Amino acid sequence: MRHRFLVLTVFLPLAWHAAANAKVSEVEAARLDQDLTPIGAERAGNLAGTIPMWTGGSATPPENYRQGEIEVDPFPDDKPLFVISAENMDLYRENLTAGHQRLLRQYGPDYVLPVYKTRRTAAYPERIYERSRDNAVSATLLDNGNGVRDTIATSPFPVPQNGLEAIWNHILRYRGEEVSFRSAFATPTVDGSFNPVLTEYDYFFAYSEPGVQLRDIDNKIFYLKTRIMAPSSLAGTLNLVHETLDQVRSPRLAWRYESGERRLRRSPNLAYTTDLPNSSSLRSVDQKDMYNGAPNQYDWELKGKREVYVPYNAYKLHQPEATADEIIQSRHINQALTRYELHRVWVVEATLRTGMEHIYHRRVFYLDEDSWQILATEEYDEDGKLWRISEAHNISYYTVPVFWTTLELTYDLRSERYYVDGLDDGQGPYDFSPGFRGNEFTASAVRRSARR
Template identity: 70%
Template sequence: MRSHIVAGVALVFLGFSGQALSKVTTAEAQRLGDDLTPVGAERAGNRSGSIPEWTGGLATPPDGWREGQVEIDPFPEDEALFVITADNVHLYRDKLSDGHIAMLEKYGPDFFMPVYQTRRTAAFPEHVYDKFRENALTAQLLDNGNGVRDTIMTSPFPIPKDGLEVIWNHILRYRGEEISLRSASATPQRDGSYNPVVNDYDYFFAYSQKGAELAEIDNKIFYLKTDTIAPSSLAGTITLVHETLDQVRSPRLAWRYDSGSRRLRRSPNLAYETDLPNSSSLRSVDQKDMYNGAPNQYDWELKGKRELFVPYNAYKLHGPQVEADDVIRPGHINQALTRYELHRVWVVEAKRRTGISHIYDRRVFYVDEDSWQILASEEYDAEGNLWRVSEAHNISYYSEPVFWTTMEMTYDLKAERYYIDGLDDGFPAYDFSPGFRGNEFTASAARRAARR
């Protein structure tokens, strides 16, 4: 892995027909680090001051945190400025997504949104900022939208011109070079009862390695291995994923080892609308990480920017003392542990293409300008009704400057149930430097691990 996993002739992210879309001009790129932040956000705050200027983010850990510990709240003295409820939602409707309005109206008064001071904490290493500038001048989205070229390490389009570029910014955003973590997921019943599924996750981000070149990473974004720890009925299940960039020409490679059959098998359908494993059919595979995979099933439209109350700086949910029982409630999570802030987000609408089969006819994504992380989304059925509402609660990590999710959930408004992932239950801190070797993410390695 440290030599970037050279595997034959690289696909170099493309192989598409048609002409590439135009890159930004040198004058446009010079805005990065000037009136725009290095990642392409507006550096200045808003007129009212409710969104402050970006001044570098949370680039250094707060006092009291030590390497190897779970991240502590850097703002322990912050208190909610106000709380949005079903009773006062009309006062804030212009700053709320349709999904959050629906949640407030359906589950109030138990579902409420505590709004805190906006803190623009997203930060990344300096070498990642350098790549943003390089990508801005070279990255190209090909006209069929299935991939990009001349980009590496992080989001390709810090100054996006359309919705598809924004979605690729999310898919390819920097999440570190590698990471190992343990977390639990659950699908609570209507009464709040649940049985968690605990997994170990090992990621190796080939695309984001220092010194990586397009010709060396074999069309791979990342490699992922999951190992199920609990419950006992699922323990020993291993999933291996090779995430490709152009998934239309070179589909995602996935294998699954079932401890019952004791065989490692290819999983050709682990994509698009397929049910996410262990989600009780409450979430599709392409909703993992809020959105993943090939974007070829939708037409994408950039609707512009909005100032919205969105999940942010979720250190209360991430805290080392927080257990699953503290988080899970009937219908939705414990909103007393949430934190919402006013941020500028890119709004992208996806409409299912004619002739394409997918459970979601339309989807709306709200993408953080400071990190390119999708913070919330809405999923609509074939009749145009709002079906599901998804959230990503994020923090800035300390051992590696990365803004990433700590907890995700998808609320099903019809079933009145939800899927949640990222329950920590006292698990160790995420390890951003586990030191993976190149042979740890092959099918043969997964087979050997399963037999131990």
Template identity: 70%
Template sequence: MRNQVIAGVAAILFGASGTAVSKVSPKQADRLDGELTPVGAERAGNPSGTIPDWTGGLKTPPEGWRKGQVEINPFPEDEPLFVITGDNYTLYRDRLSDGHLRMLEQYGADFFMPVYQTRRTAAFPDHVYDKSRDNAVQSELLDNGNGVRNTIMTSPFPIPKNGLEVIWNHILRYRGNEVAFRSASATPQTDGAFNPVVNDYEYFFAYSKKGAELEEIDNKIFYLKTDTIAPSSLAGTITLVHETLDQIRSPRLAWRYDAGSRRLRRSPNLAYETDLPNSSSLRSVDQKDMYNGAPNQYDWTLKGKRELYVPYNAYALHAGDVTADDVIRPRHINQALARYELHRVWVVEAKRRTGIGHIYDRRVFYVDEDSWQILASEEYDEDGQLWRVSEAHNISYYSVPVFWTTMEMTYDLKAERYYIDGLDDGFPAYDFSPGFRGSDFTASAARRAARR
């Protein structure tokens, strides 16, 4: 990587031997009440003050917002401090990822990055913070890192020692107990033309349910059901996923109901490099949520921490009156609606293991220290060339509270096209208390839903 790593940590701390360092001592965990936040971020800001202290995040909704409404911008008076363009990006090189540098070089004047005041808004309920501390002294990687034991509710390693622990922190980060919402995805053509695919999403996070114990969740992280609403050619398609904690011992279970055949079938290949459905082959299944699934195809290296300009507090993209037409532009989104801030991120490199056939030979992830959310990533091809750049634009959802994505996109630098997911397009607010039960996500329940 061409930029300086500001907190070099280690080379490969986890490899083929299967040996990994996991839980920390109670004395080390005391740092979560001191110089570290409850989730493991540095509580203090940076020396220059461009990253402020963490003071609890955005736990109280802004005035004027009511439960059931789409989240409103808590910082309506904020204006960009400056804008990074293809003409001035060299001034900011040390705080730009390689992916953003490449996009500024390649995409010309219409791709720019408006940089705003840094707001450390990530916040979670107090019971999540309590479990974070418990996890710190209990959680352990399974052999070869394909799962985690003695962990529940939230990220297992708030004081990580290697790249694999950081990735598991992302995979198992807290996203609430349950949520239902409608959103659209699209794969715009090079001229900006697009046909959105609209889905209803229902998540039940068994792993994060308050009061749940590890032995009760049957190796499940979450259950997910999607129901395609539009276009008419896809309407009625249902996908059901049971996401497992140890996907080598018990692989992800997935089913798909095709309205044309009127049959619910198992989908054994809904993992790894398989094309994400309706992505026009611009994104792989394991790029959903920036990274998901078993991490066994890569060797993971923790490169350290950096201060980077990353997507953050994307309330302009999430606004209730913003439509897909407002967001989508040829080659990339409408950058005037994007917001970038300076944040500290963990940098994790994934190198494909020998004998593995994944389309990405190398991947680099930039993980938010305040939430364990992957904010950006880079994907490299077989020849070591940067192929794709992905972003996650996030907000704090007030009713939980929880910091999570509102929109994701993967930019294909070769095709100069992109896949975008999370277009709200005037849809209702996310519902974080729909009242789901685990029994709502069985294969038989999906069959019944398909027949209605």
């Protein structure tokens, strides 16, 4: 079946060469205060009334939220409107991704998609909206497309002209200024047994710091420290990442400290198709955060928009009672804890460029129009066969506010195993104001902390 796109904007694979120096006009940018939201989504709902108008999102906590606690579900009384299964999926095929159709067929009948009322909760601080408007008329791709100039704080291209601009919107989207949290990831076996790896994450988003300019951040998007807390065999393992903006000119810097060696070593290959550490080879490094790193290996095509059922407002998965034992099942997670909604998404297709090597030869990305967060992906092998499917289950962290993942998944259709990241298990809320300083993320600082 051919999909019907709401907005069709098709470009030649290397169209960014021609568009690299083009900027959105003041007239086009003015739409961000008119028919478009400040981030670039359509303010209006759809004609059917199944997607509502955007009215500002969840910019403040609900009345039943208590400061210092994990985000509560703002919609506790919502019930599924219907449930999509392998038996009835043909009724909803027009609004299903190819990946979800495959999961329904292969993992049914117990794999289902519970569909809820659409809630457009994505919201950001006012300063981010102001920067988005500024970025619209100033940001341009570098000549090689591997970086962006004249942008800061948030997605650079709220009115994207091609696929490369759209993927940069995801890479540079606002995720707060700093955050510290603990969560676990796991790679369950086919029978559902697993050993979670509890990890502490500290992010410092240099690109989004208030008042900063692009020239001030030394080509860095963010700094990340991770420390494995459990199991004991891995406890004490540290990773330090300096995420660069133009990774071809200045590749990602990464170091790893393993307690058994007691040395901080450079990790020269932590990029692209390299296996994500401790992922049982179920995920590549560039699948972390759904997609990251330099986009130079692919040709990017903006296919347009679709109305699709996607994971959204995953507050059930975010609650303390949603333990790893409750979430993890054989072959797939507990779908009763998931929530899918009908949203407009930008569809971007990436095709491996001639001469490049990657395990994925074609990739399809579904980007939320309200946040630029990638919500789902499909990864195809060299024979054109669908191999892996990834999902991002997101919530609005309304105290910031910011729209970000609470759980990420990658399903491997060959092995029928999966990788799941974001198992909170009552670890407490994310701290979006830990008070980090930039010098805490140097190699020497991490080396000192590892030896304590």
